[in-house]
Amino acid sequence: MSLFDQDEGLRARCSSSTPPASGGGSAQFLEVRHRGHAIVEGHIRCGKTTGFGRFLSRHFGINAVWLELSLAAIDLLAWTRILPLDGELAVAEPKKLRFRLLHVAARLTRGGRRLRLRISATWPWRNELATAFHRLAD
Template sequence: MALRLRPGNAGSNTAVDHIEVLDEAITQIPANHRHDLLITVDGAGATLELIRHITKRNAVPGPRVHYSVGFDLEHRARTAITKVPERVWEHVWDRDGNPRDLDDAGVIELTGLLRASVGGDELRNWPADMRIICRRERPSSGAQLCALEEADGWRYQLFATNTAGKQLAFLEARHRAHARVEDNIRCAKDTGVEHLPSKSLKINEAWCVAATIAATIAADLLCWLRLLCLDRSLADAEPKTLRYRILHTAVRLVRGQRKRKIKIPETWPWALQLETAFLAAFALTAPT
C-alpha cells in the first residue's frame, strides 16, 4: 500500500502526486508478481500526464501495465454521444454475469467518433492506444445531471483504457469494480487513519504510515472475524458497525469453580450475535 498525506490546499488533479504514489505502489510488488498490472483511477486521476506516464512504462521491455481511468464528460464526449445510433448500444453485465436490459443500462465505445470527428482528432494529445468507453444507465433520484443527461434521461459515465480487444461489457464491469476503493477508504478512516494527532504535516505523515499499517492489519483481522465467526447482517458489516455492536461491548470475565466464564450484558441488543461469535471462535481448531 502507498499513501501520501498532502496539504489541505493540494489540488485533486495533481498529476505529480498521482505518479509518485503509483510508482511507490508498483515498487512494493515483488518482481516475480509484477506482471499484467491493472491501474484503476477515478475521475480525479484522469490527467494526460498520468496516462502518458503509464504509457511510457509500457514502452520499455517488461510486464505490461493496463489502466482503466475515469474520463471527463466534457463537450467533445457529449457531442460524440449524440451521434451514437440507439441500435449500437451493447448490454452491460450485472453482478452475476447476466446481461441487463438495454432499457436500463448500456455501453458503447466512443474512440472512433472522437478520433475522426468533424473538428479533427479530438484525442490527438493522448496516447494512440487509448480507448474511450461510455456507460449509461437510468439516473437515481437526486443525481446531479448535465443538460444532455437531463434531456436524454440517461446518466453517462466515461472511462479510458489501453486494454485492446475484450468485450465492452467486460471492460465496463472491470472498471465498475473500482467503486470498492471508496469503501476501502471509508473503512480505513473508520479504523483510525483520519485521526491526525498534530498540526505538523511531518508528524501527521509519520502517523499516517503507522496508522495505515495498523489499519491494514485490522482490516485483515476483521475479514477473518466476518468469515469465521459472524453470520447474517454482521458478516457484511463495516468496521464502524462492528466496533459498536461487537468489539466495544463491555463483557466481564468471571473466574470461579476452576472455570472462566464470559458474562455478556443481557440487555445488549446484539448479545446473541456476540455469544455466537465467541462460540464460533472457541470451536475453531487450535493452530499448530
C-alpha cells in the same frame, strides 16, 4: 499552462461506460471492472473510518506508527467479518461493528477449565456476540 502539463504532476484519466460499437469491449467486461472498482472503494472507505485517513502529527515517525496500527485494525476487522460473524454483521461497516460488538459491557470469566462470556441480558446483540465467541472458541 494547461491541465495536462507533465511538469505539474497531474494526470488525466478517461474511461467509458458505453462499449464501443466496433466490439472492442463488451458490456459484461465493463460491468465486472466497475464492480471490482466499487469493492476497492468500499475497502478504502472502511479504512478511512478505522483511522487510515487521519494522521495525528506532522512528524513522519508518529504517522508511520499510526498507519501501521490502522492497517492492523483494518486486518482485524476483515478477519472478524470472515471468521466469527455471519449474516448482517458479516458485511457491516466498522461503525456498526464498533457500536454493536466492540463497545459491549461483557466479562470473560474462567472456571472449571472453561472460558465463559458474561453479557448483559438487555444487550440487543448478545446472541450474535455469543455465537461469534463460540465460533472462535471451537
